[in-house]
Amino acid sequence: MLLPLYHAWACLCFCAALVLGGYVLVMMYGSVGTVRRRRDYEEFEVDVPPGSLGLPVIGETLQFMAAIKSGRGFYDFVESRRLRCGRCFKTNIFGETHVFVSTATSAKMILNNDSGKFTKRYIRSIAQLVGNQSLLCASHQQHRHVRGHLNNFFSTCSLSAFIQQFDVLIVKSLDDWEHRGTVVVLDEALKITFKIMCRMLLSLESGRQLEMLQEDVSIVCKAMLAFPLRLPRTRFQRGIEARERIMSALETLITQRRLARTSHEDCLNYLLSNDDETECKKDPKLTTGEIKDNILTMIIAGHDTTASAITWMVKFLGENETVLDKLRAEQVCFAKKMSGRPFLKLEDIGEMSYASKVVKESLRMASVVPWFPRLVLQDCDIEGYKIKRGWNVNVNAKSVHFDPAVHDNPFEFNPSRFDDESKLPYSFLGFGAGGRTCLGMNMAKAMMLVFLHRLVTTYKWRVLDPDSTLEKWALFSRLKNGCPVLVTRLAEETTDALAD
């Protein structure tokens, strides 16, 4: 998840390296002919994955940057090499060897990590922003400890308490869409998911405190894509300052909660309530530092991803009338069934069979987190090739999602492909897999389902701009145009007809 960020700031280094690159190239190899011989030699190595390491120093960084700049995203870069070299290939980006794998079997081996040969990449500048006790940066031991506590909170029973709150918030947010006519879905979804995350984590719903937090989180997110230069007014330094403000606001909130001993229905309350329990040597409570770093991590990891996923889902549905009709029929029937009961419950979500497949199919097609980077800790074999310690291996989720050998007609938006429960394991990687599977997976699915239910039973919409260009240098796969749609309220006769 962090590799794209690393590449973002590394691109600045790269520009400087470009100037030096030509010089170094000539100095190191003397002539272009020598460079060619080196590349030819690499291609004939038998036991390492195929693929070119490109030019000395700069590798294939130029091509990588061009793919990202094109707006089609990094997938183009990976896909052209996959077609040429096969499902396991190597390249060199920003001076490091990267191996890309795109089979469900390799995904299983790397993400499950039973051999302990892989670890999530640690990037110092990211750790400075989210905190080194964050799940994204913690050591193996600390990760297990923090994850254990958070897993308990994210269990189904906590989710059940939040469904109604999601629903109230979504109904309120969707209420004024019809008066606006044109709505940019991504902008609206970002507001909704930020509020939901802050409600669920800290019981913050509105007011100046929420606005300030949103501003600061956005500064931290932008800093993740910046060159990590700690000079006054640099983007990175502004991110560090925003982090400090967030930490201090969380510190105040935690102190107030401890002093007042008031109870709230939120994640912070859950983590602090462990304060009262007898100290357990095996699994001690989370420290204030761990709590603060991970609240920030969850806001960052949860709101942008879910908002992007919602946006793609609205686009795919808007462009696939048959699927939308089938979904609307399911949801309108459902709405009639629960008439008299104003808000949704966890059990309702469990009954939304087709809608759940729509969510899954949207995540497959969108591949919001397109690849998962890991660092190789020991030499190993993948797909019959030798992989060296210190290399990066990337599980290329998007290629698995679009592999015709795994998913029939992969470019068709067809939720019914998930009717068959016995699908190849690890063929759907929308939330990752193994010990690093998305912590908020169930929560994200629930948010998407509640949103979907309210949207399709209240509105019809038309996608105004079908452009699928990706936002450049965004944290996740986000639509550049944000998906503008024209919204109109559904006529009552339509919903009545569908329910009959």
Ligand code: HEM
């Ligand atoms: C549709 C929305 C979401 C998508 C597509 C998504 C996707 C992912 C993926 C693919 C990973 C694994 C990355 C890897 O293995 O390298 C991940 C990790 C993570 N996600 Fe999500 N996520 C979503 C929503 C959320 C939400 C709502 C939260 C809120 C808690 C969240 C918190 C996290 C955290 C903390 C991690 C790191 C887990 C760890 O390393 O142990 N995500 N997410």
